[in-house]
Amino acid sequence: MEIFDHIGAIFSISNLLVLVIATTGGLILGALPGLSPTMAVALLIPFTFQMDAATGLVLLGAVYTATVAGGAISGILVNIPGAPANIATVLDGHPMAKKGKATQALHFCFISSFVGGITGVLVLIFFTPPLAKLALKFGPSEMFWMAIVGVTVIGTLGSKSVVKGLFSGVLGLWISTIGISPIFGESRFVFTDHLTGGVHIVVALIGLFAVPQIYQLLVTSRQTSSGGLFTTEDTPLWSSIKYNLSRVKALAIGTISGVVVGIIPGAGGQIAGLVAYDQVRKFSPDASKFGHGEPDGVIAAESANNAMVGPSLVPLLTLGIPGSPTAAVLLGGLLINGLFPGPDLFTVHAAVTWTFIGSLLLAQIFMLVIGLGLSRSSSNWVMRVPSQYMAAAVTILAVFGTYSIQNSYSDVVLMLVLGSLMYVLNKYGFSAAPIVLGIILGPIAEDNFSMGKMIADVSDGPLVYFMMGSINLVLIFVCLVSIGYSIWVEVKQRRKVADDLKRSMPGSRVAAVGAVVVSLLVLIMVLSANGSTAYDFPFLLAVLLMVFAVLLFIDVLRVWDRQKSNGVLVEWPDLGAGIAIILGYLLVMPTIGFYLASWLGFNCIVLFYSAKKDRQQFTKTLWVSLCFIAVIYLLFSVSLRVVTPGWW
Amino acid sequence: MILKKIKPSIVSVALSAFLLAPSAAVIAADFPSAPVQVAVAYGPGGATDFQARIATMMAGNEKYLNMPMVIFNKPGAGGQKGWNWYASSASTDGHQLAAYNVPHFIAQSLKFDTSYNINNLEPIANWGADPAVLIVPADSPFNSAADVVAWSKANPGKLTVSGAGLYVGHHIASLQFDKVANISTKYIPAGGGVAAMKMVLGSQVMAGFNNLSDAYRQGDRIKIIAVADNQREETFLPDVPTFKEQGIDVDDSSVNFRGIMARKGTPPEVIDFLAERVHLMFQDGKVAKKMKSGGSPMRIMTRAEVKSMWVERQAYLDKLLADL
Numbered sequence: 001m002e003i004f005d006h007i008g009a010i011f012s013i014s015n016l017l018v019l020v021i022a023t024t025g026g027l028i029l030g031a032l033p034g035l036s037p038t039m040a041v042a043l044l045i046p047f048t049f050q051m052d053a054a055t056g057l058v059l060l061g062a063v064y065t066a067t068v069a070g071g072a073i074s075g076i077l078v079n080i081p082g083a084p085a086n087i088a089t090v091l092d093g094h095p096m097a098k099k100g101k102a103t104q105a106l107h108f109c110f111i112s113s114f115v116g117g118i119t120g121v122l123v124l125i126f127f128t129p130p131l132a133k134l135a136l137k138f139g140p141s142e143m144f145w146m147a148i149v150g151v152t153v154i155g156t157l158g159s160k161s162v163v164k165g166l167f168s169g170v171l172g173l174w175i176s177t178i179g180i181s182p183i184f185g186e187s188r189f190v191f192t193d194h195l196t197g198g199v200h201i202v203v204a205l206i207g208l209f210a211v212p213q214i215y216q217l218l219v220t221s222r223q224t225s226s227g228g229l230f231t232t233e234d235t236p237l238w239s240s241i242k243y244n245l246s247r248v249k250a251l252a253i254g255t256i257s258g259v260v261v262g263i264i265p266g267a268g269g270q271i272a273g274l275v276a277y278d279q280v281r282k283f284s285p286d287a288s289k290f291g292h293g294e295p296d297g298v299i300a301a302e303s304a305n306n307a308m309v310g311p312s313l314v315p316l317l318t319l320g321i322p323g324s325p326t327a328a329v330l331l332g333g334l335l336i337n338g339l340f341p342g343p344d345l346f347t348v349h350a351a352v353t354w355t356f357i358g359s360l361l362l363a364q365i366f367m368l369v370i371g372l373g374l375s376r377s378s379s380n381w382v383m384r385v386p387s388q389y390m391a392a393a394v395t396i397l398a399v400f401g402t403y404s405i406q407n408s409y410s411d412v413v414l415m416l417v418l419g420s421l422m423y424v425l426n427k428y429g430f431s432a433a434p435i436v437l438g439i440i441l442g443p444i445a446e447d448n449f450s451m452g453k454m455i456a457d458v459s460d461g462p463l464v465y466f467m468m469g470s471i472n473l474v475l476i477f478v479c480l481v482s483i484g485y486s487i488w489v490e491v492k493q494r495r496k497v498a499d500d501l502k503r504s505m506p507g508s509r510v511a512a513v514g515a516v517v518v519s520l521l522v523l524i525m526v527l528s529a530n531g532s533t534a535y536d537f538p539f540l541l542a543v544l545l546m547v548f549a550v551l552l553f554i555d556v557l558r559v560w561d562r563q564k565s566n567g568v569l570v571e572w573p574d575l576g577a578g579i580a581i582i583l584g585y586l587l588v589m590p591t592i593g594f595y596l597a598s599w600l601g602f603n604c605i606v607l608f609y610s611a612k613k614d615r616q617q618f619t620k621t622l623w624v625s626l627c628f629i630a631v632i633y634l635l636f637s638v639s640l641r642v643v644t645p646g647w648w
Numbered sequence: 649m650i651l652k653k654i655k656p657s658i659v660s661v662a663l664s665a666f667l668l669a670p671s672a673a674v675i676a677a678d679f680p681s682a683p684v685q686v687a688v689a690y691g692p693g694g695a696t697d698f699q700a701r702i703a704t705m706m707a708g709n710e711k712y713l714n715m716p717m718v719i720f721n722k723p724g725a726g727g728q729k730g731w732n733w734y735a736s737s738a739s740t741d742g743h744q745l746a747a748y749n750v751p752h753f754i755a756q757s758l759k760f761d762t763s764y765n766i767n768n769l770e771p772i773a774n775w776g777a778d779p780a781v782l783i784v785p786a787d788s789p790f791n792s793a794a795d796v797v798a799w800s801k802a803n804p805g806k807l808t809v810s811g812a813g814l815y816v817g818h819h820i821a822s823l824q825f826d827k828v829a830n831i832s833t834k835y836i837p838a839g840g841g842v843a844a845m846k847m848v849l850g851s852q853v854m855a856g857f858n859n860l861s862d863a864y865r866q867g868d869r870i871k872i873i874a875v876a877d878n879q880r881e882e883t884f885l886p887d888v889p890t891f892k893e894q895g896i897d898v899d900d901s902s903v904n905f906r907g908i909m910a911r912k913g914t915p916p917e918v919i920d921f922l923a924e925r926v927h928l929m930f931q932d933g934k935v936a937k938k939m940k941s942g943g944s945p946m947r948i949m950t951r952a953e954v955k956s957m958w959v960e961r962q963a964y965l966d967k968l969l970a971d972l
Contacts, residue, residue, distance in 0.1 A: 038692070042692030046701055136846070139847065139850055139852035140852060182813055182814070182840075183814075184814075185759070197723070197724025197725050197729035200724075265846060319866075320842075320862070320865055320866065328842070332698045335865075336938060340865045340943060406721065406722055406723055406724060407687075407721065408722060443839075447839050451836050451847075454808075454836050455808050455834070455836060455852065458806045458808060458834045459806070643718065
C-alpha cells in the first residue's frame with residue numbers, strides 16, 4: 001500500500017502539534033451554533049497560505065473531522081445542533097442528557113464518530129477508483145430520487161404524529177423555494193427585502209433550534225430557582241465503550257448510510273445522519289423508544305456523519321467534484337497548493353496527498369481521545385451554568401453565528417422570526433428536524449427535477465428518463481419500501497396506543513386549525529403568482545400542505561367535543577421581557593456595534609432573569625459578560641478576522 | 649468595603665470601553681486608516697472567493713495599501729444579494745470595496761430590478777479573466793466546434809449544454825454560440841460551475857460551457873473543444889483553438905472578468921490612489937505564483953481599461969438579451 005511509504009511524514013513535531021490544536025479547536029468551533037464545518041474550514045484557508053502544503057492540509061482535514069463531531073456537543077448538552085449534520089444526534093442525544101446521561105451520550109457520540117470516521121477514511125483509501133465511477137453515475141434523475149428518499153424519512157422524524165411530521169417537512173420544502181430560483185431566474189415569495197437571498201440552511205438551523213431553546217431557558221430560569229440545566233450522573237468510560245461496541249447493528253447502519261451518502265456528490269453529508277437515524281429506527285424492534293433518549297439514535301447518527309467525511313473526499317480528490325459543502329471549501333485549500341484533483345494527486349503529489357489522508361486517520365484518533373477527555377468535564381460544566389446565563393450566551397452566539405454566515409443582518413432578523421414561530425409550533429407538537437430536512441432537500445429535489453425535465457424533453461421524455469436506469473430503479477424501490485414501512489408502523493402503533501390518549505395531545509385543535517390556515521395562505525400566494533413553470537413545484541407543495549392540514553383537521557374533528565381546554569401553552573408573561581431585550585439588542589446593534597450591544601444584551605438578560613438582584617449579582621454578571629465578550633472578540637475578530645455586525 | 653465591591657464593576661466598564669475603542673477610530677485623515685474590506689458576492693470556496701483572497705493577500709505591504717484587505721462573503725441569489733447591498737448600503741470612504749464579475753453583474757442589472765448598474769459603481773482594477781470553454785465528455789464523438797454545429801443542425805433543439813446558471817458567462821457564451829452558428833441548443837442551468845462540470849463528466853449532457861481554469865484542471869477526463877475568447881490562453885491551454893480560429897464568430901463577450909470596484913461617491917483621490925496601488929498589487933510576483941499554481945488565469949487591467957470594457961459589454965449584452 002502506497003500510504004505506508006508516506007505515513008511517516010505525519011509524525012513530524014509540527015504536524016502533530018497542528019493536529020492537536022486543530023482537533024481541540026475544531027471540537028470547540030463545531031460546538032458553537034453557526035460555526036458549521038464549512039465555515040470553520042473556509043475561515044482557516046487564509047492561514048494555510050503561510051504553511052507548507054502538507055501541514056496546511058493536515059490542519060484543514062483535522063478541523064473538518066473535529067467540527068463534524070463537535071457539533072454534537074452543543075446538540076446533546078443544549079439541544080442546539082452545531083451544524084446541519086448533527087440534527088439527528090439531537091433527537092435522542094438531548095433527551096439522554098435530560099435523563100442525566102449527558103456524559104454517556106457524549107461518550108457514545110465520540111466512540112461512534114471514531115468508528116464511522118475510521119471506516120470512512122479506509123473506504124477512501126481502498127475503494128477510491130470504483131467509487132469515483134459510481135459517483136459520476138448520479139445525474140439529475142438519480143439526484144431527484146435521492147432527495148425523495150430523504151423526503152420519505154421526514155414523517156418519522158421526531159414529531160408527535162406522522163401527519164404533523166409530513167406537514168412540517170413540506171413546510172420546510174416550501175421555505176426552500178423562497179428567494180431567486182437559480183434555474184428559473186425568478187424571485188418567488190419575496191415579500192420583504194430580507195428574503196431576496198432565500199433562507200440559508202444554517203440560518204434556519206440556528207433559528208429553529210436555538211431560539212426556542214433560548215425561550216425555554218428563560219422560562220426555566222423564572223420557574224426554578226436553582227438554575228442548573230439538568231443533573232448528570234457519572235458513567236465510567238469503560239462501560240460506555242463496552243455498550244457502544246455491542247450495538248453492532250446501529251453502528252453498521254450508521255456507517256454504511258454515511259459512506260453511501262458521502263459518495264454522492266451534492267447530496268451533502270447534512271442528510272447522512274438523518275438517513276441513518278431513520279434506518280436504525282425502522283430496523284429496531286421497538287421504534288417508540290426513539291426520541292426519548294435511545295442510545296442507538298445517537299450511535300447511528302454520529303457514526304453516519306463522520307463516516308461521510310472520508311467518502312465525500314472521493315469525488316473531490318479524483319474528479320474535483322466535492323461531495324459535501326465542506327469538501328467544496330476544502331477544494332480551495334488543495335488548489336492553492338497547486339494540488340489539482342485527479343490522478344496526479346496520487347502520483348506526482350503522492351507524498352502530500354497521502355500525508356493528508358493519513359492525517360485524517362490520525363485526526364480520528366485525536367478526536368476520540370480529546371473528545372472523550374472533554375465529555376465529563378463539559379457536561380458537568382454546562383450542567384452548572386444557570387439557565388439565564390446560558391440563555392444570554394446562546395443568544396449572542398446565535399446572533400453572531402447567523403450574521404457571520406453571509407454577513408447579513410437580514411439573516412439575523414429571519415433567524416429570530418423563524419425561531420419565535422418554531423417556539424410556538426413546538427408547543428403544538430410540530431418539530432424542527434423535519435422542517436430543516438425539508439429546507440435541505442427542497443433545492444436538491446426541485447433543481448434536479450427541473451434540469452432532468454429539460455434534458456428529458458429533448459431526449460426520451462420524462463417517463464423513460466426518470467423511471468429507467470438501474471440506480472433510478474433501486475432508489476424508487478427504496479422510496480416505496482420506506483413509505484410502506486412507515487405506514488405499517490403507524491397503523492401498528494395506532495392499534496397499540498389507546499386512541500383518546502393519543503388524540504388528546506395538547507392544543508391539537510389549535511394545531512389543526514393553524515395548519516389549515518397556513519396551507520391556505522401558501523396556496524393563495526402560489527395562485528396569485530404569475531403562474532409560470534417556476535411555480536409548478538410550489539403549487540405541488542401547497543396542495544400537499546392542504547392535504548396534510550385536512551388530515552390533521554379530520555383527526556381532531558372526530559374527538560372535537562371530548563377535548564379538554566389545555567389552557568395557555570406559551571408562557572408569554574415569563575417571556576415578554578426576554579423578547580423585548582433581544583429585540584432591543586438587535587435594534588441597537590447596527591448603531592453601537594456588535595460587541596457593545598452584545599455586552600449590554602448579556603447583562604440585561606442575566607440581570608432581569610436572576611432571582612437575586614443585589615450588588616453582588618450585579619458585579620458577578622458584569623465580570624462574566626466581560627469575559628464572555630472578550631473571548632468572542634479574541635476568537636473571532638482577532639484570530640479568525642470575522643467581520644462583525646455593525647462593522648465592529 | 650462598599651468601595652471594594654463597586655470597584656470591579658467600574659474597572660469592567662472601563663476595560664470594555666478600552667477593548668472596543670481602537671476599532672471605532674476610523675476617522676483618520678490618511679487613507680487607508682483601517683483594514684479595507686472587500687465584499688465577495690459568492691460563497692466561500694468558490695472561484696471568485698478563492699481568487700479574491702489570493703489577489704488581495706499582499707495588500708498589507710507598504711508598497712501597496714499598507715493595510716490588509718479583508719475578504720467577506722455576502723452570497724445569495726447568484727450574486728444579486730451582495731451587489732444590491734454593496735450599491736445601496738456600503739460605505740463610500742473607500743474602506744469597503746467589492747469584487748465584481750463581468751458579465752454577471754451587468755447582465756443581471758439589465759435583466760432584473762437591481763440597485764446596481766455600471767453607472768453607480770467605480771472600477772478600481774481587474775485581476776483575472778476566465779474565458780468560457782466548450783467542453784464535451786471524453787468519449788464524445790465531437791472533436792471540434794464544427795462537429796457540434798453539424799450535429800446540432802441535423803438535430804435542432806436536441807443538443808444539451810450545461811452551464812453554471814442563468815445570465816452568467818457560460819449562459820452568454822451559449823447564447824452567442826447559438827446566434828452566430830445559427831443553431832438551437834438546450835441550455836441547462838446547473839446551479840453552479842461544479843454541478844455543470846459534473847454533468848459533462850457523467851455524460852448527463854452532451855456538451856457544456858465551463859470556466860477555462862476548471863476545464864483545464866480536469867485534464868483528459870473531458871475534451872476541451874473551443875475557447876470563447878479573442879485569443880488562445882497561452883499559459884494553461886496553448887493547444888486549444890478559439891471559436892474564431894474554427895470559423896465561428898464567438899468573441900470575448902462571455903469572458904468572466906474579475907476585479908475590484910468601489911461605490912460611486914467615493915472621493916476621487918481615494919479612487920485614484922486605489923486604482924494605482926491595487927493595479928500594482930495584482931502584479932506582485934507572489935500573487936502571480938499562487939494564481940498560477942491554482943490554475944487561475946490572470947489578466948491585469950487598469951481602471952481606465954476596465955471602464956471601457958464595462959461600457960462595451962453593456963452595449964453588447966443589451967442587444968443579445970433583448971432577443972430573448
